[in-house]
Amino acid sequence: MALDYQQVDMPVAFSQADAEWIKQQLLSLAPAARQKAIQRYAAVYQExxxxxxxxxRKENRARHEANTRLRLFVRNHGRALQGYTAEPPLAGTPPRS
Known part of the structure; x- marks a missing residue:
């Protein structure tokens, strides 16, 4: 029986309650983007x-801000960093659905 386990670097500052969610988000990124996200997560959390x-309220505020930033980064940049891109629409053509 093989275990589905991957070692993931974690941010320096984070809440243990969010550890599993953070790992899941980080694994969806490419390794280079993952390091950038880890560093920025820790900085936003600490700030x-x-x-x-x-x-x-300190921990809740830090968790909210850092998790929101990570979620948006993964959503907005994750697929593009993996090469999923599309041609921009030409001027005057109907938008694609």
Missing amino acids: SFEAEPVSY
């Missing part, structure tokens, strides 16, 4: 954590 003045 948001330090920017929140209310102590009991």
Whole structure:
């Protein structure tokens, strides 16, 4: 029985509650983009954590900001980085569905 396990580098700063979701998102990226996303995730998490003045809201704010950024990065750039692109529509032609 083979286990489906891949080692993934994790950001320096993240919540353990989000670890599985973060791994899933990172695995959908190419290795070069993954490193960029890991570094930026940790930076956004730390910045948001330090920017929140209310102590009991710090972790939630940091998780929200970093996870939102990662989700949008994967959605907007993940497929393009894998080579899924399309020709832009020509001017005056009806939009493709």
